[in-house]
Amino acid sequence: MAGLELFQRMSVEQVAKWLELHPFEIIRVLVADGSLPSDLKLDAGAVERVRVAGGLETWWNGAPAPQGNESAARALVRGLLGLLVEKGYIEPKHVRADNLFRGLDADQQRVLRRSVNALIRGGVFTSAMSSTGLTVAVATSREADAKAFVTKGTGPIDRLWDQD
Amino acid sequence: MSANANNPAVIAVLEEIAIWKSRADAEFTGSMTEVDRDEDAARRAIEEAQRQLLALATLRAELRERQSQVAMEAERRERAALREGLRTDRSVIEARALALDSAIQEREAALAKQLEDPEVAAAVEEYEKFVEVEAQLGSLPASYRRAILDHHERVRRRLEPVIAASNAGPPTLGLEPVGVGVLFAVDPAEGTPEALVAVLPVPFAVCRDWAERKEDLASLFAYRVVAAVSRLLSAVGAGSAPIQYTELAGCLAVQVWLGDCALAGDLNERALEEIDALREEADELSAAGIELYGLWVRATMLADEEG
Numbered sequence: 001m002a003g004l005e006l007f008q009r010m011s012v013e014q015v016a017k018w019l020e021l022h023p024f025e026i027i028r029v030l031v032a033d034g035s036l037p038s039d040l041k042l043d044a045g046a047v048e049r050v051r052v053a054g055g056l057e058t059w060w061n062g063a064p065a066p067q068g069n070e071s072a073a074r075a076l077v078r079g080l081l082g083l084l085v086e087k088g089y090i091e092p093k094h095v096r097a098d099n100l101f102r103g104l105d106a107d108q109q110r111v112l113r114r115s116v117n118a119l120i121r122g123g124v125f126t127s128a129m130s131s132t133g134l135t136v137a138v139a140t141s142r143e144a145d146a147k148a149f150v151t152k153g154t155g156p157i158d159r160l161w162d163q164d
Numbered sequence: 165m166s167a168n169a170n171n172p173a174v175i176a177v178l179e180e181i182a183i184w185k186s187r188a189d190a191e192f193t194g195s196m197t198e199v200d201r202d203e204d205a206a207r208r209a210i211e212e213a214q215r216q217l218l219a220l221a222t223l224r225a226e227l228r229e230r231q232s233q234v235a236m237e238a239e240r241r242e243r244a245a246l247r248e249g250l251r252t253d254r255s256v257i258e259a260r261a262l263a264l265d266s267a268i269q270e271r272e273a274a275l276a277k278q279l280e281d282p283e284v285a286a287a288v289e290e291y292e293k294f295v296e297v298e299a300q301l302g303s304l305p306a307s308y309r310r311a312i313l314d315h316h317e318r319v320r321r322r323l324e325p326v327i328a329a330s331n332a333g334p335p336t337l338g339l340e341p342v343g344v345g346v347l348f349a350v351d352p353a354e355g356t357p358e359a360l361v362a363v364l365p366v367p368f369a370v371c372r373d374w375a376e377r378k379e380d381l382a383s384l385f386a387y388r389v390v391a392a393v394s395r396l397l398s399a400v401g402a403g404s405a406p407i408q409y410t411e412l413a414g415c416l417a418v419q420v421w422l423g424d425c426a427l428a429g430d431l432n433e434r435a436l437e438e439i440d441a442l443r444e445e446a447d448e449l450s451a452a453g454i455e456l457y458g459l460w461v462r463a464t465m466l467a468d469e470e471g
Binding site: 003004006007008009011012013016017022023024027028030031032036038039040041129130131133 | 272275276279288291292295323326327330331333371374375379383384386387388390391394395398403404405406407409421445447
């Protein structure tokens, strides 16, 4: 039999775990939306508002399968660049950085975070700070490089990524 | 007639002149001696005054040095007092968090006992089944759907006391009210602020280890202050200012970069208003006997100790 949780609204912490978003970000999104409940208990509607108002997206349902003798890490990076290009996140259209990792397990997230940092350092991604935290986009000047890496697995990004 | 008597008159005049001159010379010598003596006395007085001036200058420098040490020491003591205050307030919140958690568990255990009543348990089971199929109701014929919804409404009404109790506000602990402070500072202290910091008397773990740590009074306290800071930023036209969460003396610090914002409004006043609003809204703090206040301090008071 179910316990009291069947009747209880969710805590911020529960929603944070569900949405893979820091609790403080949940608060900030709900404040910006003007819908933070005074008792800090959230119903399903509030959760949906966080997801929409915060621009939260889950891009991954597990890691992409490597092609040929490609490593799992390289497949992840190629998959991420493919998603960014497909969704049109080319400068100046930025996406919140935590969207890049949602849906991956902790190890995969760690690998991808390291690669994203390398891509920012290498100028492939531009990054900016906003009220929702770090945002990224593919740099306009590197769009062609990103596409080449996604479709053919070649080009400067391949070399940059190999060096990391 | 004597020889003297026969001296020409001019001799007498010359003698008188010689006497007069001798007297004048003696007077001059006497006066000069007096002037020399007075000059010596004046010179000694000047030397003494110079010695006194030098001593006073040295004393002044020593006093200034002592004063600057006093200012530094006052700042050090003030900084230490603020940190000690944070530590004390944090302990209060942590202790009250445990007490509140215990009271909530006690209340939930009593509620869970109510769920064991066979009649209530049957209603809960029905309620649970409804929740499981609720999403698929749209695919059912309208009459069938209506019947299910009506039945669920009856079940819900039967469970209303349990539902209400499950979502009730925090139980009041009945403890002595204790004041705890959130410290605010802007940098620079004069002119347009480039950064705002709010230091909360809660462990930094509420931010860093939120996924492993059970949500408690300290977490809720942090949520409230993050909400207050967010509202404050919107109110002064800095809603998009980036926020970072850092550790200061083991406590959570909310840091905001304002350098890229054109602030409109009084940050100090609005911050205290937000804290007042927070105090009104936070039932869990009232229940735990926590009285919150905001305190503006100089940013240097929150800086790390040198060395």
